[in-house]
Amino acid sequence: MNDRLNIAVVGAGYWGPNLARNFRNNPAWNLAAICDLDLARARGVAESVGGAPVTGDLGDVLRDPLIDAVAIATPARTHHPIVMAALNAGKHVIVEKPLADSHESGTQMVRRAAEQGLVLMADHTYCYTPAVLKIRELIAEGFLGDILFVDSVRINLGLIQPDVDVFWDLAPHDLAIMDFVLPGGLDVTSVSAHGADPLRTGKSCIGYLAMPLAGGAVAHVHVNWLSPTKIRQMVIGGTKRTLVWDDLNPQQRVSVYDRGVDIAEVSKSTTADARAANISYRLGDTWAPALPEGEALANVATEFAAAIRDGRPARTSGEAGLRVLSVLEAATGSLVGAGAPQLMGAAAL
Incomplete structure (x- = not known):
């Protein structure tokens, strides 16, 4: 217990109870306190995880020398x-998405x-699901080849948030996943956003x-609070294979298709249509790992502890959160400009 x-x-509120439960159950952590302005709500969460000290004063937490994070x-x-x-009080921090406003x-x-x-x-929880960890692994080992496109859909009915639009509410999940799995992270050259109310x-x-x-690839994200059906799906196309992640299909969350378009090296002098001569379609097998x-939150808690003990950045670091924020702010600027592309500069610290 001492280590x-x-x-x-x-x-x-909404997410705090999940964090409390996972930190309580993780052998690397001791749940030392739950802090909320609503003491009754804090007590309810404490009781639901088997007990923990509660306070309505953040200062109580930050002044406690025994609290590490x-x-x-x-x-x-x-x-x-x-x-x-x-941070000024010397505490390590994990923060819910988005990193900031x-x-x-x-x-x-x-x-x-x-x-x-x-x-x-950054608590980019989806990045620690077994499915997304597997996607990251497959892309890193070159199983999909060079990435050509990413197409993501995150739609459902509600909840309409009082303080943010649908981009800031739903898109951080998809952007964080892209940042986590794509080689080099979320390296976006420009952002175009179209919204409707x-x-x-x-x-x-x-x-x-x-x-x-x-590198020439393109990513697309569709988010919607008004859809009567719920969809959580991402398609990642590569030069070798295409991967589909369907988070609402527990039997087969990840499918890999050996299907796509090949650009063949064919002599243009042997055919009247040079484009047709160079294009072939591949129809291979489908594989589900x-x-x-x-x-996922159990993996988040474990990664946070490991980063602290190893003295290294977390796999979803503050810098990863900044890359997501850069896209969200550019999207807001594009909305103001009626969808005009917003060029992305280097997100230097």
């Missing part, structure tokens, strides 16, 4: 002040963590992102 790290969960599950607009206070705020957080020698981790809520409820990637069962 466990002590963590406090800040925020006992904090997990922040509060609205995005509050992330910057809470994270900065925690602006790239500027996120940059300040990442810089302060580096200055303090502390781990700042047919219910007149004052924010986009339906959205489309188009993003050329470095076996995936272990396991809760």
Whole structure:
């Protein structure tokens, strides 16, 4: 017990209980406190995980020298002040997506963590699912070949958020996955966004992102709060094979298709149609890798502890969170410009 790290969960609303449960059950951690302005809600979460100290004062957590880290599950607009206070108090931090409500705020957080020698981790939970970990592995070993396109759909009915549009609510998941699995991360050259608000809520409820990637590939994300059906799917096409991730299909979350278009080296002098001579279609087998069962947040908790103990950045680091924020801010700028592409500069710290 003495070599466990002590963590406090800040925020006992929607996501906080899941964090509390996983840190409570992880052998690397001791759940030292749950902090929320609503003490009754904090007590409810504490009781649901078998008991933990509760407080309504963040200062109690930050002043406690025995607490090594904090997990922040509060609205995005509050992330910057809470994270900065925690880092200034010498605490390692894991923070719910998105990292912050602006790239500027996120940059300040990442810089302060580096200055303090502390781990700042983005809770990009999907990246730690067995399916996405397998996708990352397959792409890294070249099983798909060079990536040609990524097409992602994340649609469902509700919940319409009071403080953010559908891009900031749903797209961070898909952007974080792309950043995690693509070689070199989310290397976007420009962002075009089109949104619609047919219910007149004052924010986009339906959205489309188009993003050329470095190297000539392209990525597309469709997000929607108004769809009567729920879809969580990503298609990643490569020069060798194409992969489909369907998060709502527990029997076959990942499928790999040996199907695609080949550009063959054929003598153009032997055919009247040079384009047809160079194009062939490949129709091969479909393969579904076996995936272990396991809760993603358990892997998140384990990775956070490992990064702290090893003195290294987490696999979903603050820098990864900044890359996602860069795309979201560019999408907002594109919306203002009626879908005009927003060029991406280097996200320098």
